[in-house]
Amino acid sequence: MVSATSLTSGFGIWDPVLWVLAIIIGLVIAWILWSSGVSAFKKGTEQARPYLSGNAEPPKGEVHIRAGNLYWGFTEGIKGYYQRIVPLHTGIMTDYLLWMFWVAGILLIIVMVV
Amino acid sequence: MIPGYITTNAPALLIAVPLLGAFLSPLIGRISRDTRALWVLAVMTLTTLIGYLTAFLVYTEGTLIYVFGASEASLAIPPDSGGIPIRIIFTLDAMSALMVTIAVTVGFAVILYSLTSDARRSGLEAYYTIFLLMIGAVLGMVSTGDLFNFFVFLEISSLASAGLVAYKVENGRAVEAGLKYLLVSTIGGIFFLFAIGILYGQYNALNMAMLADMIQWTPLDKLALVLVVAALAAKCGAVPMHFWTPDAYSMAPSAVTAMLVVASQASLYGLFRICFTLYGITLNYVTIGWVIIILGILSMIIGVTMAIPQKDIKRLMAYHAVSQTGYMLLGVGVGLAVLGDQALLNSYGMTAMEGGIFHIFNHAMYKGLLFLTAGAIIYQVGTSDLNRMGGLGHRMKWTMIFFIIGALAIAGIPPFNGFASKFLIYESVFAFSPILSVIAMVVSILTLASFVKVFHSVFMGPPLPGNEQVREAPHTMLIGMTILAAIVIISGIFPEFFVQNLITPAAHALTDQAGYISAVLGGA
Incomplete structure (x- = not known):
């Protein structure tokens, strides 16, 4: 279905609003996954230093x-x-x-x- | 309510306000620098409002005809002129209205930005005079319906732009760039004037509608078109006449560079206006369409490949401006190539034109934004050399965000506006010739790669030694960037609104030669 926000080329449709909504949903899911992890990182400690062999x-x-x-x-x-x-x-x-x-x-x- | 005399005379005020503002600017500047800044901002604000009013009138009431020296538009052809419109006539249709909208929007943003970015410089009384002259000239180019009048505004625009390019001097390098721009513009201007002479000699008229009504595609008409195409393609920076672009764009103050993009687009407008409105289907539209397409493809490929190895941020962006001009030429060129075939025009030609015209609008916004971010970086770091930048993302967060918005837009990444116009171009051009569409997509990928390089070089990594004192750009500069960034986002997320209300009417205005003629001549 072509919505009011869709751009039609005569050959295809592009709906940026749906695309933005999909990105937002993706980001929210990523944030939920990230926030449910274990935070072991401590700023300013040995962990923050790069390892260069x-x-x-x-x-x-x-x-x-x-x-x-x-x-x-x-x-x-x-x-x-x-x-x-x-x-x-x-x-x-x-x-x-x-x-x-x-x-x-x-x-x-x-x-x-x- | 807006007084009637303003709406009636809006097309004339559109030119008169910036021109009068320009010439009064040095006098006002005698009071104080702040007074001059306020004056320039007030003039540009008024010009912007008149520009929007003019565009609104065109979109609501149809083509605006303004006859200088006559009390009403119906007197376009004086009774004693032998049927020839001898007066200067401004003819503003939807295509002109779009260009006016672009010019005043970018003009307002860059003037606001330049009040801070160029405040440290000397010679500001001349700077703002020339800047306003340039804006007035661009508005004149896109408003006039008279060929000679177009030439006059083209010359004013060229002279003002050359002066602004040379403004910083930069040990003579900016002056050299200004001279190069001036020379190319002068030769282009001579080409254009010669073409006008050829047409005037044959048809005894300078008005575009009158000429369009009479033109026959004689060998002299062909010569005139060749001169016009060469002149205006050079002025808009199409390959292989683009060499002045990196010189001028990189040496001009960044606010000027953003406006130079619009000035180049005004030349592009002139090219399209003359091909579609003046010549229309009388010209060999397949051949001329392909000429414009080839110029576009060359511009896209050579522009982007020359951008990638650049080490100067503004020179790199200048080559991208050349490359993006190629998309506009490609889209509108495809429309021209099928102009005489109504079925093909309806099938994909109009969409290709809409894509090309939408890209003019989008490019003015995101390229203007990118040049303003480059200016903010140079303002704070003191160099345009990418090799001497790094880690600025820590201290110039807003500038970095604006750069990301502009970079993603120019690379055609959704949901920014560059994608919307490129989407129309890719799909419609694919129906015309798949290989052209593939080239356009590859150029977009290379554009993204190039801007990833700039992003990494400028913003990523640790702050480099010597850049510790770098701070975010001043607020007025950020506001200028915010205006353009907001338009990039809004026109990217709601492209259909812009296409329906601004772009499609503009594309139809270009192809409707009969409508243009009858609007001016009134069936005379």
Whole structure:
């Protein structure tokens, strides 16, 4: 049944209100399960310290993985693509304009011919 | 009750208030900084109210025609003009009303935000003057029914935006970005002016309805369309004419960047308006539709893949703005590609257009929000380098929450508004070409991955050395973000309300060329 809050695409229905209700119910169930467990955690004790295979914990600032180190595998995996795309972004103004002229020229040919 | 002269002249006031406010701003600023801040806020509040009033009038009474220099709209064509509407005419249909709503909503939020975020800077008398000029120009672009008048507002918007991009100077880097933006805009403006000249030379008219009534798709009309598409696609940052976008978006003050998104969307509006309303089915809609789709697909893929390796938070978000523009081009492009086939238009074309247009609205809200969160972070940390951020979630909890809302929305995660518009695009575009829909979904996944990177880099982990003194953003900045975040959530949870009342009328207004013509010319 399509409710007043449903978004219809002609092919399917999306009802965010039902979705939100389902999430809330899920969260409540998760909270009930969590709160019925045994609380053995004590803040500020040995339990709170990270275990690094017996090594000393490095300073906090050094354990944070910085943005430059994230998704290295992704960019490395499609290195060939980036080697072609990144150099196009030259930062040179005349190149910016050249691209506009190229697009206008190609468009003109397409529109006139097709 | 609203006085009659205000409702009658609402379209003119929509432009007059921000323009007058802009030029009086330096004078008011002579009194004190606080007085100027109050003045700017009052002007923007009034502009916002007039914008909502104008949109309300359009939604309740139909297309608004405002003829400058005439006592009533029926005088659009003066008796002694030879049947040509020679006066400047504002023509506000549901599509214009949607754009006005977007512009004033984002404009109000960013002005409120900038009262604090830019308060430390010098040259504020020029800053607010140019900012209000930019907002007025954007409102003019989406309201006018006259091609040359559109060009004038486009130029005002370009000049004001370039000035604001260069405002921070930043050892010359911001000035360089402003110059690049100005150069691309100027060449785009020349393209557009040349196209106007071609059309005027043939049809002796500048009014869009009049031109739409006469246009024939001659070789010169084709040349004019090519120039318009190239100019406005470059102005909205479509690949491969997007290169100015990361430069300008990253260098501008964050409040300006959020408004630059709307200015780019006003160019996108111009592109759609001219394709659908001015040319309509006289153009080769399949070819032009596919041209727009291809520009959209290129923008989506190259935008998101270029965003992923970025290390500057605003440059990363700028590439995502390019990518999201691709969704709008894709959705509306599909609608254009089937414009002449009523069965296909009814089957999925209108839904694709609704998805694309809804994405314009959603993107303005969540991308504006994301740029404001980036601005709050830069305001407190003093850098836009993601490598020098970390652990800010401990101290900037509200900013983090707003960032999460914006990030989930842009990635198309339910129940935020980005999902609702992408849902319409995915499903309708799938019926047109499944591979395009798959590309759109993959781009959304990459968008999520990119924003996970930003979230981790900025907010997660222990507070980094040097960031101990970081505090939450000031209240006015948070209020600006709250406005946009609330709209992102509400339009995500109740998308049908927005689609029924704002989006579907806008899509129908675009496709109803005959209705637009008759509203202005009155069957003349």
